[in-house]
Amino acid sequence: MIELKTPDEIDAIAAAGRIVAAVLAAVSDHAAPGVTTRELDTLARDLIADAGARPTFLGYHPDWAPTPYSGAICASVNDAVVHGPPTDAPLDGGDLLTVDLAVHLDGWCADAAIGTVVGEADPADLQLIAxxxxxxxxxxxxxxxxxxxxxxxxxxxxxxxxxxxxxLADHGGHGVGRSMHEAPFVPNEGRPGRGLTLRPGLVLAIEPMLIASGSDGYRHDPDGWTVRTADGSRAVHVEHTVAVTENGPRVLTA
Structure with a gap:
């Protein structure tokens, strides 16, 4: 079932989105050679708590996952596209890092992701992010x-x-609202003029997941969460939560 949100409900999602944006910016600023993604996760948890929100990913356990998710952020490095749990492995200079974050505030969720390079960047990685x-x-x-x-x-x-x-094959965005993942599914490829007609009140997470080599293939790590490129090439994932309004798109996680 697709739920259309009222203007007040969209404002509530936007309040959660402002926290998401601020935390992602702080985590990106803190990412440096020698820092672990677990340290970045701790920073995110502290900032989320300070804002009076809760991290949506923490403890999230969809039916396809072997265990509940262990962090507040997804921190996917180099050939990891999405869903990388935080670890104690230090980041290296030149690592390509995607950070994905969702928070709940007053019962409403917002979800976004950014790509960044740790330390000195390879121009090819900057082109991929762009x-x-x-x-x-x-x-x-x-x-x-x-x-x-x-x-x-x-x-x-x-x-x-x-x-x-x-x-990335078989992956895309989703509706957002009281839950992080709601209907409808938002594909990253499609045919113009086909599919669901977008109506005011629809809130979506749009999330391109690009692979540098041109391949679409992927594999899962033994942790059951991390999705990596099948050929080991680098990848990045970016995302915003957006509301369809009478006045056009309203990005809620900018």
């Missing part, structure tokens, strides 16, 4: 009344493909 952000922007621009889900998905996928990158 392409992912461009694909995200293209998708966000389609989150308007009367557009179709296929329009949004095509905007994301065609932008990424035109830049020469792969798209």
């Amino acid at each position: 392409a992912a952000e461009k694909a995200l922007e293209a998708g966000l621009a389609q989150a308007r009344p009367g557009a179709r889900m296929g329009d949004l998905a095509h905007a994301v996928g065609s932008t990424a493909r035109a830049a020469g990158y792969g798209m």
